[in-house]
Structures are given as structure tokens and as C-alpha cells.
Amino acid sequence: MTCDAPAPAASPAESAWRSHGPGRRSTRALRVRTSAVLVAATVLAVLLVPPLVQLDQQAVDLAAKLEPPSLRHPFGTDDVGRDLLLRCVYGLRVSLLVGVAAAVTATVVGTAVGAAAGALGGWVDRALMRVVDTFSSVPHLLLGIFVVAMFRPGVWPVVISVALTHWLSTARIVRAEVLSLRSRPYIDAAVSGGASRWRVAVRHLLPAVLPQAALAAVLMVPHAMWHESALSFLGLGLPTHTASLGTLIQTARGSLLAGQWWPTLFPGLFLIVPTLAIAGLAGAWRERLHPRHRSELML
Amino acid sequence: MFAVPALLVVTFGVFAIAAASPFDPVKAYAGTAALGADQETLDRLRENLGVDRPFALRWWDWLTSALTGDLGHSSVLRQPVAQVIGERLVWSALLCAVAFAAAVLVGTVLGVLAARRPGSAVDRAVTSLAYTLEAAPVFWIALLAIWLFALRWDVLPAGGLTDTGSAHVTFGQVTSHLVLPAGVLAISQLPWFTLYVRQGVGDALAEDPVRGARARGLSERTVLLGHALRSGLLPVLTLIGSRVPELITGALLVESVFSWPGIAAATVEAATAVDFPLLAGLTALATAAVLAGNLLADLLYGLFDPRVKLSDM
Numbered sequence: 300m301t302c303d304a305p306a307p308a309a310s311p312a313e314s315a316w317r318s319h320g321p322g323r324r325s326t327r328a329l330r331v332r333t334s335a336v337l338v339a340a341t342v343l344a345v346l347l348v349p350p351l352v353q354l355d356q357q358a359v360d361l362a363a364k365l366e367p368p369s370l371r372h373p374f375g376t377d378d379v380g381r382d383l384l385l386r387c388v389y390g391l392r393v394s395l396l397v398g399v400a401a402a403v404t405a406t407v408v409g410t411a412v413g414a415a416a417g418a419l420g421g422w423v424d425r426a427l428m429r430v431v432d433t434f435s436s437v438p439h440l441l442l443g444i445f446v447v448a449m450f451r452p453g454v455w456p457v458v459i460s461v462a463l464t465h466w467l468s469t470a471r472i473v474r475a476e477v478l479s480l481r482s483r484p485y486i487d488a489a490v491s492g493g494a495s496r497w498r499v500a501v502r503h504l505l506p507a508v509l510p511q512a513a514l515a516a517v518l519m520v521p522h523a524m525w526h527e528s529a530l531s532f533l534g535l536g537l538p539t540h541t542a543s544l545g546t547l548i549q550t551a552r553g554s555l556l557a558g559q560w561w562p563t564l565f566p567g568l569f570l571i572v573p574t575l576a577i578a579g580l581a582g583a584w585r586e587r588l589h590p591r592h593r594s595e596l597m598l
Numbered sequence: 599m600f601a602v603p604a605l606l607v608v609t610f611g612v613f614a615i616a617a618a619s620p621f622d623p624v625k626a627y628a629g630t631a632a633l634g635a636d637q638e639t640l641d642r643l644r645e646n647l648g649v650d651r652p653f654a655l656r657w658w659d660w661l662t663s664a665l666t667g668d669l670g671h672s673s674v675l676r677q678p679v680a681q682v683i684g685e686r687l688v689w690s691a692l693l694c695a696v697a698f699a700a701a702v703l704v705g706t707v708l709g710v711l712a713a714r715r716p717g718s719a720v721d722r723a724v725t726s727l728a729y730t731l732e733a734a735p736v737f738w739i740a741l742l743a744i745w746l747f748a749l750r751w752d753v754l755p756a757g758g759l760t761d762t763g764s765a766h767v768t769f770g771q772v773t774s775h776l777v778l779p780a781g782v783l784a785i786s787q788l789p790w791f792t793l794y795v796r797q798g799v800g801d802a803l804a805e806d807p808v809r810g811a812r813a814r815g816l817s818e819r820t821v822l823l824g825h826a827l828r829s830g831l832l833p834v835l836t837l838i839g840s841r842v843p844e845l846i847t848g849a850l851l852v853e854s855v856f857s858w859p860g861i862a863a864a865t866v867e868a869a870t871a872v873d874f875p876l877l878a879g880l881t882a883l884a885t886a887a888v889l890a891g892n893l894l895a896d897l898l899y900g901l902f903d904p905r906v907k908l909s910d911m
Contacts, residue, residue, distance in 0.1 A: 433604045433611075436888045437881065438843040440850055441865065445612065445881055448869035449619035525735060529851060532737050533866050548738055556756070560745050567738035574733040 327583075334579030341573045345392045348385075356389045356542065357381065365559050375561035378554050383562060386542050387569045393543040394570070397454065398524035401461035405523070406516040408462065409469025414508065416470070417477025418500045428474070431467050439464035440529055447535045457536050461526045469515045476508045510588055518581050521574035528570060544570050601889040608885045610657050612878050617653035626872055627673065660878065670875030674867055679879040682864055689759065690860030693853070694845055696776060697783035702838075705788050709795025710827060716800055724792060732789035736848050740782045740855040747778060754778050757857040779856040786848040787841070794837065798830030805829075832902045839895030842888045 360380035368375045374383035416427040434442075446460035480486060481504075489499050524544070530536035531545025539546050544566045551562035624644050635643075644650045660670065669679035677685075712724035731739075748756035755761065755778070760771045802808060803826045811821045846862065853863035861880060868876035 429600075432600065433607050435843075436604050436892070437608055437885050438846040438850075438888060440847040441881060441884050444850070444865065444869045445877060446615065448872050448877060449616055449621050451620065521733070528735055529737065529847075532735075532851070533854060533869075535866075535869055548735075548741065552741065555741055555745055556749070558745075558749055560742070563738065563741050563745070567735060567742075570735055570738070571730065571733045575729060578729070578733070 330579050331583045334576040334583075337572060337576035338580055341391065341395070341576065344388055345395055348388050349392065352385075354382070354385055356385045365554055365562075367559075368561055374565045375559075377551070377562050383547075383565055386547060387544070387565050390542040390544045390547045390566060391569050391573070393537065393541055394524045394527055394545070395520070395573070397458055397461070397527045397537070397543065398520045398522075401458045401465065401523040401527070402516050402519040404458065404462035405465035405519060406469050406512055409466035409515070410473050410505075410508065410512045412466065413470035413473025414477055414500060414505060417474040417481065418496070418504055424474070427470070431470050434464070435467050440526065443526060443530055444533070444535055447530055452530075452535055452538060454537060454541070457527055457530055460530070461523045464526070465519055465523060469512060469519070472511055472515055473508050476511050477504055480504055480507050514581060514584055514588060517577060517584075521577050524570065524574070601886075601893065604889060605882065605885055606661075609661065609878065609882050610654075612881050613653045613657040613660070616874055616878075621872055621874070623647060623874060626874070664879075664882070669879040672868070672873055672876035674871040674873040674876065675864065679876050682876065683861060683879065683883060686859060686861045686864055689858060690849060690853070690862055692772075693776065693780055693783060693858060693860055694849055696780040697848075698787060698838075698845065700780065700784035701787035701791055704784070705791030706795050706827075706831065708788075708792045710799055710822065712792070712796040713799035713803060713826075713830070714822060721796075724796070728789040728792045731785060735851075736782060736786040737851040737855050739785060740779075740852055743778055743782050744855070757855070759859050779852050779858050782856075783845075783848050783852045786852070787845065790841070790844070791834070794834045795831065798832075798834050799826050800830070802826040802830035836895055836898040836902060839891040839893070839898060842891030846884050846887065 358381060360376070362380065363372075363376050364378055364380040366372055366376045366380075372382050372384065374387060377383055377386065412427055412431070416424040442464050443457075443460040446463060447456045450456040450459075486499060486503055489503050494502070527536055527543060528545030528548065531543050532549045534549060536545055537543045539550060547566040548563055551559075551566070555563045624640055624647060627643065627647060641650075663669075667680055669683070671677075672679050672682055675682050708724050708728075712721040715721060744756045747754040755775050757775075759775055760767055799822075803822075807829065808821055808825050811825050812818075816824075849860065849862040850865060852858070853860045854866045857863065861883065864876065865880045865884075867873070868880060
């Protein structure tokens, strides 16, 4: 959680006191289970609702505009009478899509740069790490704003601007991992067995780095979603007719100032719940990947 | 010293991105008139503005005049960029300073409370609150705060620096307008600080000096505040300098929600209107702030940790 924007994930709570008391274990299991259920619910809702439910999220009903939450509209309706629950599900779909696309792009770039820096070492390493340092000296949202402002708002500029600011941490993680792996006996064995640099990198280093990179990618998805919604909220992200969680909150500003809280509240909750759930799952995963634990297994 | 080359590279990158983008400075300058203008006029304009030359040259011009204090002219605010920065920097600095001080204060209290009895109800409540706040988008918190405090309870103004219609900036008005934005910005910085203080103090409580202090029969209060907090807080304090990017990110969102007349709000305005000179100047300024923060973190580290020599850095 050093330089990234809001990191819900990186917990500094990794110390020994965690496992105190008999109740802690079950609390943790409960947390993991809840997170898993919530992530599954999110994914299912996002994948299944649009094709299965034959409801039009854009269906305007001016007679029912700005209705507070009720049984018919659990989240209420917006200023032109669209059902907010449906809008939120569609918005989550767009946000998640942008988040995953950006996280995958950032992870590929970050892993490539980190692996190159770690495996090649020397001046390549120094140069690449200077690039990473330089990139991190621009606040991420500002760099994103700049890119999107210059390239016009849209899905791809948003994905690129988020990816552009998020590969740095992955590059650092992967580089550190590769550096620690380089001195391992099995790499020495591969090198003395005559394997080429490329073969060592692709066959031996990369598979060992993948779990860490994948974990970083998963943790990056909520980040990227946050980033997208912040850009969209500022009017610099997705166009307003593409309902993402950020554009939903942005368009809700008007009705909020008129006193209607529900168009603002629910899209935000739709952003918080998956973030916490993903962070909960990734936390459990990281505990399994704990470096000390893993090196014991390897030796 | 990494700061100067980094700043050069970042500004160069800003010009390179602008050159690669579909953004056309001539059309931005001429506005709707550019639609009907003939090619010759556009070319002359291009030459007058100096944008027909390669971006590296324009960057060099910008840099050399920036060193003399001339950062170009903002088209959206109709002011020189340097003047925009001069007028607005003080409000941003005020907002960030108040918010950060509040976050540090509240974060320390919450972190110590949580660390005192790990696993207790207080600890779990503080930790869950911190994670939830960390996951909540700051602009969303800001909007809900406006709804609650400005609309529902009508106790605080919803935005701006002063009441509309008042000609002078008075202390009382600024204070009442500052509460909400600074509070929200503080909340956005709070989780990080709380969790780190909890971690630092918790670790310190498990170490030998604390055990020694307890064995000497010192009161729990002295142990907690005099020993654990002191050694647990130092590493956190040195991290403060590296939090500048997050502070800027938070300020960007908070200032634009609350129409706070600071630099960050101007950045968003500049981006919306694609005002390149203003955007370039403010990006450079933000980068300089981040680099200064990193430098501060290094210095504090050297100051507090006797093992680090300043001459090594």
C-alpha cells in the first residue's frame, strides 16, 4: 500500500497476534466464506442478469421518477424513472469489465517489465526501475485525468489510463520475486544444464512468479474499478449513456442536491461490497502464499 | 538526486502524450471559429502559436520560460497559469493541511485503541471501519456528507469558499466552509494511518522494551503512550511524506465536489476543457509536490533512525 491510490487490500495486519484466541480462526473462515459468496453473487449477477432478465435498464418511466426504495423498485428510481437496481447491476457490469480489462493489461505489462528487470539485471534493471520511479512520481488519478483529457473520454482511453498507472506495483513485486528466485539452486541447475536465458526465464522463472502476479492482478481489479468510477464521476471517464457505477453517481448529483439520496447511495454500495469481498478473498489467498510459508515448502 | 531528472522526464512525457493525442491546440484556441476557417488561416494561427514545431522544441521553450516563472496562459480561466497557481495554492494547502492533521490525530487515537487489545471488540470495530472506509470512494462519501450535513440537517454549507453574495473572504466563513471538505478528505486518509498505527504500536507492544517497562512496574498508560506509541509511531511518521500522491488524488475529488477554489479543482476544470498549458503546469506542480514528499520522507527517516546517515542518500 505504498504508492497506489486507495488500497483496500494491502493489510499491514500480518503479524503474530492474529491467531490469538480460539475464536479468531472461525471468524476468519467466516470472513473468507462471506467474501466468496459475495464475489460469486457479484459475478453471477453481472453475467446472468443481463441475458436472463428481459428488462430494459434504459426503460424510462416519467410517471415513476425519483421514487424512493420500495418493493417494486428496491433501490428506487432515478430522475427519469429508470429502475436503479437494474441500472446498478448494469453499471457494475461495465465497471467490472473496465476494471478487469485494465487489471489484465497492467499485469501483463508489469510482469513483463518486472521480469525483464529482475532477470536481466545490470543497466536494464536500473533503467527500468528508474522508469517505474518516474511514473510513480505523478499522482495516479492526475496521470489518468491527463491521458483521458488528451484522448477524449471513452472506454479505451479509460482502460489505458488505468493500466498506465497500475502496472508499477506489479513490476516491483515481480522484479523482487525474480531477484529472490534467481539465486535458487534449481535456477543454477538449469543454467549449468545449458538452458538459454530465454528458456530459464520462460520455463523456470515465469511459472514461479505467476501466483504473485495473479494475486496482484486480482487485487488490482477493485483499484481499477475505483479509478474508472473516479474518472467517470469527474465527467472524464465513460460517456454518461454508458451506465458505469461512476457515471451513475455523477448523474445522481443533481437529484442528491434536491434531497433524493438513493440514486447516490446504492451505486456507491455496489462499489464497496465487491471491493471488500475481493480484498477478503485475496487476503486469504495471500496468507496461503505467505513468503516464509512458501519458501519452507520449496526447500 | 532523482527529483530534477524525474521532473524533466515527466514534463517531457506530458508534451509527448499531448503530441500523440488527437488534441489540436489550434482548434482549441480558435474554438468554434475553427470549423469555418480556411486552411491558410489555420496554418498561420498554427505558426503564431508555435505549435507547428516538433513537441520536443515546444517542451524546451516551455521549460525555459517556466524557469523564469512564465507557465503560459490558461484559456479556460483566462489567466496566466502562474497566477492561477499563486491564487489557488493557498486554499489547497489549507484544505490538505487541516485534513491531514485531523487524519493523523484521529488515526493515532483509533490505532492505539485498536492495538491496545488485539482481537477485542474495539480492535475489530476499528479495523472493519478502516477497511470499509478504504473501500468507499471519497467522492461518494463527500456527496453523502453534503446530503446529510447541508441538506438534511442544514448545519454546514454545501460548497464553495464563502457564502454566495458575500464579497469578502472572512475567517468565520472560510472555517465553516472548510469543515465538510476537510472532514471528508481526512476520512479518506484515515484508514491507512489508523491501520499503520495499529500495526506499529501492536508490534511495539510485543517487543522487549515494553516487556521491560512493564516489569519495572510502570503504569499501563506510561507503557502505552511513552514506550509503545513512541517507537510504533516513528516508522509511520516517516511514511507521511510518501502519502502526497494519495492526498492529491483525494483533493482532486473533494475539491471538485465541494467547489473548493483550489488547485485540484482547477486541474479538473483544465482537463474537462482540455486546457493544455494549465494541465501541463499543474501536472508539473503535482509531480514536484510528490517528489518533495519523498524527499521529506527520506529526511525524516534519516532524522529519526540513527542508523541511516544523511550523507548516504
